[in-house]
Amino acid sequence: xxxxxxxxxxxxxxxEWIRVDDEFGYIGVSDYAQSQLSxxxxxxxxxxxxxxxxxxxxxxxxxxxxxxxxxxxxxxEVVEVNLDLEDTPELVNKDPxxxxxxxxxxxxxxxxxxxxxxxxAYEALxxxxxxxx
Amino acid sequence: xxxxxxxxxxxxALGARxxxxxxxxxxxxxxxxxxxxxxAVRSAVGLFDIDxxxxxxxxxxxxxxxxxxxxxxDIAALAEGQATYAFMCNPxxxxxxxxxxxxxxxxxxxxxxxxxxxKDLAWMREAVGGCQVTVEDISPGTYMxxxxxxxxxxxxxxxxxxxxxxxxxHCAIEADLAGTRTLIGRTGYTGEDGYELYLPAVAxxxxxxxxxxxxxxxxxxxxxxxxxxxxxxEACLPLYGQELxxxxxxxxxxxxxxxxxxxxxxxxxxxxxxxxxxxxPTKLAGLRLTGRGVPRHGYPVLxxxxxxGHVTSGMYAPTLDGFYALAYLPADKTxxxxxxxxxxxxxxxxxxxxxxxxxxxxxxxxA
Numbered sequence: 001x002x003x004x005x006x007x008x009x010x011x012x013x014x015x016e017w018i019r020v021d022d023e024f025g026y027i028g029v030s031d032y033a034q035s036q037l038s039x040x041x042x043x044x045x046x047x048x049x050x051x052x053x054x055x056x057x058x059x060x061x062x063x064x065x066x067x068x069x070x071x072x073x074x075x076x077e078v079v080e081v082n083l084d085l086e087d088t089p090e091l092v093n094k095d096p097x098x099x100x101x102x103x104x105x106x107x108x109x110x111x112x113x114x115x116x117x118x119x120x121a122y123e124a125l126x127x128x129x130x131x132x133x
Numbered sequence: 134x135x136x137x138x139x140x141x142x143x144x145x146a147l148g149a150r151x152x153x154x155x156x157x158x159x160x161x162x163x164x165x166x167x168x169x170x171x172x173a174v175r176s177a178v179g180l181f182d183i184d185x186x187x188x189x190x191x192x193x194x195x196x197x198x199x200x201x202x203x204x205x206x207d208i209a210a211l212a213e214g215q216a217t218y219a220f221m222c223n224p225x226x227x228x229x230x231x232x233x234x235x236x237x238x239x240x241x242x243x244x245x246x247x248x249x250x251x252k253d254l255a256w257m258r259e260a261v262g263g264c265q266v267t268v269e270d271i272s273p274g275t276y277m278x279x280x281x282x283x284x285x286x287x288x289x290x291x292x293x294x295x296x297x298x299x300x301x302x303h304c305a306i307e308a309d310l311a312g313t314r315t316l317i318g319r320t321g322y323t324g325e326d327g328y329e330l331y332l333p334a335v336a337x338x339x340x341x342x343x344x345x346x347x348x349x350x351x352x353x354x355x356x357x358x359x360x361x362x363x364x365x366x367e368a369c370l371p372l373y374g375q376e377l378x379x380x381x382x383x384x385x386x387x388x389x390x391x392x393x394x395x396x397x398x399x400x401x402x403x404x405x406x407x408x409x410x411x412x413x414p415t416k417l418a419g420l421r422l423t424g425r426g427v428p429r430h431g432y433p434v435l436x437x438x439x440x441x442g443h444v445t446s447g448m449y450a451p452t453l454d455g456f457y458a459l460a461y462l463p464a465d466k467t468x469x470x471x472x473x474x475x476x477x478x479x480x481x482x483x484x485x486x487x488x489x490x491x492x493x494x495x496x497x498x499x500a
Contacts, residue, residue, distance in 0.1 A: 038150075038359075039168040041449035042427045042456070060478065062427040064167045064359050064449065067478075086425075093166075 003126060004031040006097040010073065010113060011122035012055075017097065018073040020113065027073060028101040029061065029092060032126050037063040040092040045081045045103055052076065054112050059102065061092065074112035076105030138184040139276065139337040147355055155247035157185040160357040167359035171451040174323050174364055177352030178282035180344055181361055187250035187272040188331065189257060192240040195264035200241060203260050204234060205383065205405075207396040211236040216303045216318055218391045220383045221256060222401030226408055227379040228386075229256050231371060233320060235305050242316075242331075244277075246373045260400065276337040280344060281327030281356075281364075288348040289328060293317065297328075311336075311343035322361065324368025325494055367450050369419060369459065369490035375430060375445040376417060376459060385413040385461065387489065415442070418467040419489040420458040422475065424482035428458040433476040434484075436466050444475065452492050458484065 009017035015033035018025040034040065042062040052058045052072045059070040081103050084091060092100040107113075117125065135153040144151060149160035159182060162170065173179050191200060200208040206219035213236055221229040230253050233244040245253045250272060257268045280289060286297050295308030295317055305318035316331040332340055345353065362372070371377045376386055382405060383392050392405055422428060428447030433440045447458035458475060466473065469488050474481040 038162055039166045041168075042425070044426070062449075064363065065161070067427065067429070090168075 003035060004097070005119045005123045005126075007119045009097065010116035010118060012071060012073045012116060013125070014071045016071060016073050018113075018116065019097075020107070020110075023107050023110065024079065025074065025076065025105050025107050026101045027103050027105060028096055029070070030122070031096045034093050034096045034100070037061065037066075037068060038093075039064050040089045043085045043089050043092065043102065045085070046078050048078050048081060050078045051108075052078075054115070070102065072105070073116055074105075075108040077108070078103050079106050080104040138182060139334055140182050140184070140341055143338065143341060144182065144355075149355075149357060152358070154358055155185050157247065159185060160355070162357040162359050163355050165354055167357065167363065168451050170354050170356035170360035171363050173352060173354035174282045174325055174356060174360065175452050176283070177354075178280060178284040178288055178327070178348055179323070179354055179356035179360065179364075180341070180348060181279040181281065181356050182341070183277045183279050183329075183361075184334075184337070185247035186277045187245035187247055187253065187270070188275045188277070189243045189245060189254065190240050190269045190271045191243065191257075191266060192269075193264070193266040195266040196241055199261065199264040199266045200234065201396060202264075202399055203257065204232070205392040205399060205401070206234065207393040208234065208236070208241070209396065213238060214304050214306055216305055216320060218303075218388075220388070220391060221253065222383070222399075222405065223379060224401055224404060225380075226382040226384070226401045226404035228373070228377040228381055228383060229253065229379060231373055231377055231383075231388075233318075235316070235318065237305075237307070237316070242271075244329075245272075249373060274334050276332050276334040276340075278330045278332070278337075278341065278344070279321055279323075279327065280330065280348075281321045281323040281325050282353075283326060284348070284351050284353070285325075285327040288344065288351055288353060289317075292343055292347055302326075311340050313340055315340070322370055323364035324370065324490065324492055325364070362446075363448055363451060366446055366448060366457070366459075367452055367490065367492035372446060381461070382408055382413065384408050385415060386417050412464060414464060415461045416464050416467045417445070417489075418460055418462045418471075418486050419491060420447075420460060420473060420475070420484045421487045421491075422456040422458070422482055422484045424474075424484070425456075426475070426477040426480070426482040427456055428475045428477065428482075428484070432458075434458075434460045434462060435474045435476060435481065436462075436471070440476075441466055441473075447475075450491055457487075457491050459489075462486075
């Protein structure tokens, strides 16, 4: 199955994405990440009001076999969490760029977005990783 | 380097993710994913490559008395074509391995855990002493597949001249399967009805292909190690290295039904008898999380703020759609309903002791 890349997202090397909407950002994991994780069975997200710096661990995603840390693409305060994941964590597998989003944050410094990859650069990174595998 | 099995190319072609398990490259999952594979076994059928399992043949005039001494089960009670679960214990009552033993025409066959194979063979040869018995490692030439799930019989029957309905649970017969002489045992490690197949390694691809072709229209999925683990976990079947090891007795594991004290002497009998009389100080308990989180191997289990044990196996249970764990706990903490907590990444998550198994084919989901 071909890996999908959402052109409207910016990406981290640790496979999170952020989709910016004014000073807010929706955050999730990429289609590549969910395919590598395989079946997601639990997502531990922070509480609304929690703040994190860029790259800081803000949650944990648990697949059948392993727990993986989630890193925040840019600093910010959590303003909403995806409550649907409590009962249907498989949304991360089914729709990683849509209904499988994890948290929404108020971005602290829009300048930090410059450190992230656009879809084209991220796709190139994944293609290189797959070639080496 | 890990060995590849005869079906390696088949697995890769099916999109499997391969991992090194006990020195064998085996599929941990296929494209449909471990949860779908798990559900396929509960509702239809799953096909497993379990070639990593070891097999030993025991024969000779002293075979019966040797096996009575080596194993905890009553081997004299086995009729030809019958099999039973048993333990090889050490003199302290700890478990060297948990095995399945089949009585076949003219010989016995033991199915052994892959990770324990070399240790088991050494243990078995050491135990021969003066017995007139031959212990042979037949693992290299023997291929093992498992076809598990409620549709297993319907899928397998057209491929064999054996009357499958006539094979009772824990019995086995030799018959032709897809043109290959195969030992068909009605056994398994999933909590479902099904078969384990022992066939010549050279025929592995032929039989695998025949099963896949016959089963796919009936919902068969090839299933990997991850589904095998979650299936055996829901049925509370022990995994050696987690629920059993050389310091854990079958009694503590709640598997005393496979220890037959009245059959006479066997290795470990005195220690096990003493443990039975005194009661096991720690016992295996099943836990269901009432809070949220995924318990995993090694996580601490607490009662009233004190660590009282550690998770041996813990995971998401797909059939029960919940999070469960197994742990050795002080005997007085193993009553169903006992409130406990599991420490998950520094946080205490509420859990309680529930009945084992978590899932039973006959009684359904009830933990």
